[in-house]
Amino acid sequence: MRGANALLGACGLAAFLALGEAVPRLGLVDEEYFPPTSRIADALAGELSDDAFWTALGDTLTGWAIGLVIAVSAGIVAGVLISVTPYLREATASTIEFLRPIPSVALIPLAVLLYGTELRSVLLLVVYASFWQVLVQVMYGVQDVDPVAEETARSYGLGTWARVRHVLWPTALPYVMTGVRLAAAVALILAVTAELVIGAPGLGARIAVAQTSQAVPEMYALVVVTGLLGLLINVGARTVERRALAWHQSVRGEVAV
Amino acid sequence: MKGLERVLLRLLLVVALPALLVVAWWYASDGSTDIYWPPLRTILSTFPDVWTGERLREDVLPSVLRLSAGYACAAVAGVALGTVIGSYRGVRAVCEPVLEFLRAVPPPVLVPVIMLFAGIGDTMKVVVIASGCVWPILLNTVEGVRAVDSVMSETARSYGITGVARLRHLVLPAASPQIFAGLRQALSIGIILMVISEMFAASNGLGFTIVQFQRGFAIPDMWTGILLLGLLGFVLSVVFRFVERRALGWYHGARDASRRSS
């Protein structure tokens, strides 16, 4: 069944690529705007043999990774602190509800003024956007802690830190993983956006250059690269998440038996 | 008396921190001479001058209209396509890798691509917003439609509820919690794309105006723009939550009921 699905999927992908080749060749759309698949593939090959491309890819990944690490650590620490400190959760709820939906792109002009095209511009946007994803999931996770388990731990005289370590963290972990997965995707979007709009070095800036210099196939090739990067991040994050969840459930299963 | 106290306490908890933060900002920035961090007093007093009258009509309104148009197109297309793809296992298997790829493309890189086709007018912005928002809606719809409960499905079949009626009374309502999850994700992507598409190429709109302020070093004006965008994001999310609560009242009710009993 799985093999058949993979085959169908491959057929779909092939059809998609063939369509991308045929539509401009048949003159249904202007080739200048929509180069056929083969020309995009040529441009992609050209990019792959260009050192500047690899530098740009490295820049994008650096911004993504540093931003993600900061956001995840800050999100986890803040989430746990807010959840375990009495009244802090209630006191911060309205503030979080207000700050979270603020679009991170609103910070673009500020980032430009403060940091110009430096990495810090990218980080500002990436961290702001992905921090909330992690924070909110951590808080959901802590909320999910079984009160009985919590009371049991309390009655055995476990201190705050021990309770966080042995009760709260294991329960919250699956939620944290979900938060990390969401944050990873959002971080890539914002990293590329910052490069594209602000001009910080990276794939986004390279797309902007390709656009202004009318290098249409190269632009498409770079868009494909960002898509593949996103795909890789999604698949990777999902695999990590599934592992963590499987571990989690198996442990719970053993406890239940 | 006890109840009143509790209400007051809750009110205090809701407003205390925001008030504290605003006050802290107010005093920390008061008398600030750093041109990037103007006093909050200045920002707030600039706000009405900047965002009333003409700007409201010529910048804010077009932005919001473009966002609504793009979002609405994405919602219709996403739900329609998602229902088709989710209903047929074969279609799903064929489309899945392509959809996974298209979803993974960071939506802002669509701006330069779509500019090639649609120029720099309103059409471009609406298309950009729609093509960025459509993926979370579509993929969530696929998941929702796929996961329709087998017993409900058999019930419908045994009572002869098929075709359009099945779609209307079973499939779409059953998938609606997932569809709303997709719509919510799409909303934040839509706002991002609204701003970005205007920063790239526009002659009006929120994103355009804010960048103009920044380039012209009209810093307090720029700050008001940031505040306004924040406010817009907040208001839209409140509206969304309100609509969601109404449309999915049954879902939240049923979930609470099953939580209480377990």
Added chain:
Amino acid sequence: MLDVRGLKKVYEGSGRRVEAVRDLTFTVDAGELVCLVGPSGCGKTTLLKCVGGLLTPTAGEVLIGGRRVTGPPPDMAVVFQEYGRSLFPWMRVRENVELPLKQKKLTAARRRELVADALASVGLMDAAGAYPWQLSGGMQQRVAIARALAYEPRVLLMDEPFAAVDAQTRADLEDLVRGLWRQRGITILFVTHDIDEAVYLGERVLILSSSPTVVQEQLKVDLPADRDQLHTRVAPRFAELRTHVYEQIQAAKRGTPVADRLVKDLTDTPPPQ
């Protein structure tokens, strides 16, 4: 009214081939209440789905009123065990009962009449405006029964309908079904794994063997038509009948205990269609 002839159902998937139902033949007369009872995992649900037109049998046929069943027949209603998943949570009780009637293209006035009548006969007139999840399990199953009644079926299939409710509610619901059956003269095929319930409710009890399933025995229940929880269940004849059924099922279980478990895996999770 209901004819099952040589019914056979084999599930095939992922290299395994499991014969859930081997060869079933029985009839249910018009206006009869027949209970099907068998060891757990004996393919009761498979059988019911074949009769309801939800599964296509591998061999044999099902006839209702002389017509062969190829899909869900319009004059048949099914009450499932999982009431929580069978009622639509986004519809109020009234709408849930009314939906199949809309599909039958009845006029609004007629629909209202049928809905009111069905809800009244299960004692849920007041709950018409509630959502199913606001009701208790027993009440939800009443709604499902009302929906079936409003549909005006000639044949009513009930798939372990009371397996998930508590004992008291269960007794009430059993009396409700028996009462409705006597009032309305519907043909009912009632599947259960509870021997007492089968004997208490049925005019006839069909005892199924372990999987691969055949009819082990058909037993006429010669209890008086007026039954009640208090007296019927302590009547000597009741005890004899239930002992007999119990022994038959024990014998059936001893038959092929290994195959039993194998099939349970498959029938509990409905096979992909």
